[in-house]
Amino acid sequence: DGMASENNTLVFKLDYKCTRNPPADGSKHGTVLSKHLVWQPNGSTYPPDRPTKFTSFGRPQSELHDFSTRPPAPTYPDITLARLRPGQAIELEVHAVKGIGRTHAKWSPVATASYRMLPxxxxxxxxxxxxxxxxxxxxxxxxxxxxxxxxxxxxxxxxxxxxxxxxxxxxxxxxxxxxxxxxxxxxHFIFSVESTGALPPSVLFTEAVKILEGKARRLATETDRL
Ligand code: SF4
Incomplete structure (x- = not known):
């Protein structure tokens, strides 16, 4: 239904202030890293001045799946996101939304894909x-x-x-x-499938064939009805 819920959205918060003192976590002074993105199991806290937030979670995500033992976090903790001077600050929320390529190409796990017939x-x-x-x-x-x-x-x-x-x-x-x-x-078809990284190309191909199979079945059922 398009609503951001606990089943389709992960929220991370970044609240970084660069002061004159070096950070307590030992990271480089003023360098905002990917590990500073903190998972929000209860969803968005924005807008702070309104009761309705950007997400509507029915229950905390820490109760879902294996999130309690493996909380979501950036895969690489030490990626530099920004460099700040003393007195500067960044406060933001990041929403990672799960979707499918049919809704928007940004969710497609496939990069370039092509096929040719065996010569x-x-x-x-x-x-x-x-x-x-x-x-x-x-x-x-x-x-x-x-x-x-x-x-x-x-x-x-x-x-x-x-x-x-x-x-x-x-x-x-x-x-x-x-x-x-x-x-x-x-x-005899030779497929070349590049992945964006979300799924390995072999999985992309077999998933695509399953969808094609489903479409063919639906078409056969529909034509039988004519
Ligand atoms: S030269 Fe002939 S065999 Fe070689 S790639 Fe071209 S068409 Fe194919």
């Missing part, structure tokens, strides 16, 4: 001798090798066809298309 490099005719050497030299992706077939025959092979970007350089010159055919396997 196939097929020899229509054997490429041998000098032509085999030329072929190896043509390919920028190092797809080809030369195999010794015995009897002095050197024949080109394509052991790294997966690397092929289908740049077509190997068949660009007149006549080479008679020797080599570039194809894509229509039922």
């Amino acid at each position: 196939e490099v097929v020899f229509r005719k054997p490429v041998e001798g000098q032509m085999a050497e030329q072929l190896v030299a043509k390919c920028p992706m190092n797809v080809f090798d030369i195999e010794d077939m015995g009897d002095g025959i050197q024949r080109a092979s394509a052991p790294r066809a997966r690397n092929c970007t289908v740049c077509r350089e190997c068949i660009r010159e007149e006549g080479w298309g008679d020797y080599i055919q570039l194809r894509r396997k229509r039922d």
Whole structure:
């Protein structure tokens, strides 16, 4: 419903005053660190002058999950957030809100994602001798090798066809298309998934497939009804 509750929001408070005396916790004078963000299990304390706060927690988060034994905190405590001079201060609240990418891209755990079909490099005719050497030299992706077939025959092979970007350089010159055919396997997809860090790419992929599966099922059910 869009309300910030104990189930979807973590609140941290930063209240740092730089005085003339060095801080008692041994941190560098005037340096605001990530460890100075203090978890607020009861939610927001802002606005201080109003009874309704920015969050509405039904119960303290310290009662939830394993927060009582492992209270939420910045993963890295020593990240410098700001440097202050004596007399300066920062007071703020940080709200970490859990959401999904469909609501807003800021919640998407996926960075760049793409797919391509598995390339196939097929020899229509054997490429041998000098032509085999030329072929190896043509390919920028190092797809080809030369195999010794015995009897002095050197024949080109394509052991790294997966690397092929289908740049077509190997068949660009007149006549080479008679020797080599570039194809894509229509039922073999190679995915490349970059994560923002929230979930490992392998989990992102399997979760995405589950969603796709659900959509396909829904579509099948809906079409059955027609
Ligand atoms: S299309 Fe390009 S990458 Fe693929 S085999 Fe030919 S030269 Fe190499």
